[in-house]
Amino acid sequence: MAAVRRPTVRDIARHAGVSVATVSRVTSDDPRVRAETRARVQASIDAHGYTPSSLGLGLARRRHQALGVVLPGLGGPYFAELLRGVESVAAAHDTAVTVLGAHLRPDVAGAVERLARRTDALVVQAGTVDDAVLAAVADEVAVVVLAGSPQHPTTVRTDGESACRDVTAHLVDVHGHRRLRFVGLPPGAPEPAQRHRGFRRALSERGLVESGPPLSVGLEAVDGAAAARDLRASGDVPDALVCANDEIAFGLLATLPGLGYDVPHDVAIVGFDDNALAALAAPRLTTVHQPTAELGATAARLALAAASGEEEPTTDHVLPTRTVVRESCGCSPAPGARR
Amino acid sequence: MAAVRRPTVRDIARHAGVSVATVSRVTSDDPRVRAETRARVQASIDAHGYTPSSLGLGLARRRHQALGVVLPGLGGPYFAELLRGVESVAAAHDTAVTVLGAHLRPDVAGAVERLARRTDALVVQAGTVDDAVLAAVADEVAVVVLAGSPQHPTTVRTDGESACRDVTAHLVDVHGHRRLRFVGLPPGAPEPAQRHRGFRRALSERGLVESGPPLSVGLEAVDGAAAARDLRASGDVPDALVCANDEIAFGLLATLPGLGYDVPHDVAIVGFDDNALAALAAPRLTTVHQPTAELGATAARLALAAASGEEEPTTDHVLPTRTVVRESCGCSPAPGARR
DNA sequence: TCGGTGGATGTAACCGGTTACATACCCTAC
DNA sequence: GTAGGGTATGTAACCGGTTACATCCACCGA
Incomplete structure (x- = not known):
């Protein structure tokens, strides 16, 4: 393990009989090198297995070439999908991704501050860390907030309130449910709170x-x-349960039947996210589709752009959602649909 | 964003009227500073909000102060739990954690090599990356393999084969099941393969x-x-399904009843991991408990130790497992147990 | 009085890259 | 023949920390 000292620019320069500047030019694809010289340098590089130290490089360029992502936890398909979007953009920018699971950390504020010191930009899920910490960190690195509220400078989100209002309306208007309850409302998380607001709005609009x-x-x-x-x-047990996300809905689906309640006959269920399992569980889950990977990709793109000094004006990006009606709400399968 | 230049050691030194060496001594808690001087320097540090650059520090100390973790994906409670263990140890060593979701990356080998260049040690889940890549990377950073096989220098794992053999034996010996199938066997992943071997061993020992x-x-x-x-x-549909992990078992539990099959009456199910949901789903899941967070913590501890030059001899750490019998196998709830 | 000792602090080199500027060379045009 | 310009390369400073070693000073004992 790290037995031999790694070769440095000076080692390569000496071996190839050129100066460090020329080696640096070769490694960073600077065109101002004669083809013949470039070949000789490249040969030395290959022979020694030289790769520039990320620390030296970062120091000189004043850039970490890394993107930080702060999420509540690391479990669950939602965050995995989100990260897929982030990673794809980061990979295209030759940038490393460092994820921080806020719920795994005792001292979130400190962890975020340390993270900010070793990255160029941060993508932060709203509600994971105090706005005060975010503000403090914002003049060191670019910050993009996922599911943020208007007080955040740059945010990427979906309109969870309207979406949840629509799917709740479906339960009342189409299926005639009157006794509905919401499931999943962690304190401090704005996204479930929004959905809950949409849920209540749908009800109150109907006198419930x-x-x-x-x-x-x-x-x-x-x-x-x-x-x-x-x-x-x-x-x-009420007529219907509106869940803050699909994960919760699956927890219900893996428990209610075993407890003697049929879904959707005894109780209807709807979720939010439309992850892969939604279309395969039985009954298939009625839910709200949101472009999860795109959310991550958009946030990463904005964060990296801001980090390169492209002073994007303060923006609020709202991506579209779509209600997906399947059978967990009580609807019959569409003709020809796989049950 | 990054509008003002961050203060450096020299700024603080000038402002406090001392040399950079003294400032450095203060930030790294070197005792050789007079209390009065230390106070003056600390005041300047606080006034300017100075924090040492991780790049400069890393370069000088030849240490990234970061631990890389390579996992197949980032979804699922298993990896979340594993990371919790890793994070706790890393936090104690004041070390950042960089996770890489191998399945999210198109070019895993390249990603791992780049990761190795910006970390001091790597914890790698077996089967996520070629052993050749691992070997190449091993002389740059310390490598610990999770669930690795004997050819890896340092590994941390559980004995999945024996554990799965035991739980399968329970299904046959106690419940009399004869027709059993295994669920979940991704190519290249050694851990599910081990469990599958244990499953088959239990069967063949019983002439099945x-x-x-x-x-x-x-x-x-x-x-x-x-x-x-x-x-x-x-x-x-067979008598019983033995799953490579609890996640799969939940997928079954959220689908089979809706398809008209009662668990465990029509089909018994057992899982592996004993995650939080196992004790709450209905029926509660019979499974194999493994100390997931400890696996991560142990791996992190070994990796960090090796990175600090403590030439730990080649080791294979096997953590204990325990069969947890609940009701999904067909057993009745223990008296007094919560159903 | 003076050499010796130990503690506090400063100087400057070094970690491993990048890059502004200088230089050397060759070629062309007057 | 030489001024001028372009191209390839080298020199050295710089990025922001750490640290070996030097220096300075106060105090000790002989």
Whole structure:
């Protein structure tokens, strides 16, 4: 492990009989090198297995060539998909991605500050870290907030409120459900809060109120399972459950039938995200599709652009969503659809 | 964003009327500074909001103060838990963690090589990257392989083969199941392959053979759901399904009941990992507990130790597992247990 | 009085790259 | 023959830290 000292520019320069400047020009594809010289230098580079030190390079260029991503946790298909979008853009910019799972860290603020010191730009999921910390960090690196609110300079998001209002309206208007409850509302997370607002708006527009406070304070499958058991224990299962995301809905789907409740007959369920499992679980999940990978890609693109000094004006990017009606709401399968 | 130039050691030195050496001594807690001087320097540091550049520091110390982690993907509670273990150790060593989702990257080999250049040590999940690449990278950074095989220098793992053999034995010996199938066997991943071997060993020891080839080639919930639908389509549902991990089992649990199959009455299911959902889904999941966070923590500890030059001898660390019998295998709930 | 000792601080080299500017050379045009 | 211009390459400073070694000073004992 790291037994031999890695070769440096000076080693290559000496071996190839040129100056360090020429070596540097070769490694950074500067055209001002005679073809013959370039070949000789390249040969030395290959012979020694030389690769420029990222530290030296970063110091000289005053650039880390790295993008930081702050997410609440690292579990769940939603974040995996988001990261896929981020990675694809980062790879195209030859930039490393450093992810920070905020919930895994005892001292989030400190961790974010340290992260800012070793990256050029940050993509931060709203609600993972104090706005004060974000502001403090914003004059060191470019910051893009995912699902941010108007007070953040640059944000990328979807309109969760309208989307959740629409899917809730479907449950009431098409299926006639009157007793609905929301599942998944962690304190401090703006995105579930938005969806919950949309849920309540749909109800109040129809003269209804939610038939109980939101269930569960987490966003993972395990929280859906816990909610299902709480519901069963209370003996009061509503007509329909509107979930803050698909993960929670799966937790319900993996628990309610075993507890004796048929979905959607005894209780209808809708999710949010439209991840891969939504189209395969049984019943297939009615949900709101959002372009998750694009959210990540857009955020990464904006962050990297800002880091290269392209002073993008303060912007709020809203990507489109689409309600996907399947069977967990009570609809029959579309003719020809795979059950 | 990055509008003002950050202060450097020389700025602080000038302002405090001392030399750079003294400033450096203060920031690195060197005791050879008079208390009074230290206070003066600290005041300047605070006044300017100075924090040492990680690049300059890294260059001088020849240390990145970063740990790389290579995992297949970033989804799923298993990896989240693993990372929690890694992060806790890294935080204690004041070290940043950079995760690489191998499946998110088109060019894994290149990505790993670049990662190696900006970290001091690598924790790599076996099967995510070619052993040749690993070997090439191993003389630049310390490498610890998770779930690795004997050919890797340092590995941390559990004995998945014995564990899976035991839980399969339970299905046959206690519940009398004869027709069993395995679910989840991605090509190239050694861990599921080990578990599959244990499964087959249990069967052959009892004069049985698996009643069909392994179902599904993925390890996520969606693969379990797909397997459930394939099984339904084939019309041939076995007595029991042994899953490579809990995630797959949940995919089954969120799909089979909706397809008309009761678990465990029509088909028994067992998982592997014992993640949080296992104890809450219905029926609760019979599975193999493994100390996931500890696996990550141990790997991180070994990697960091090796990076600091502590030439740990080649080692193979095997952490213990434990079969957890609940109800998805067909057992009745233990008296007093929460259903 | 003076050499010796130890503690606090400063000087300058070094880590491994990039790059502004200088230089050397060749070719062309007057 | 030489001024002028373009091209290929080299020199040395710089990026922002750390640290070996030198220096300075106060205090000690002989």
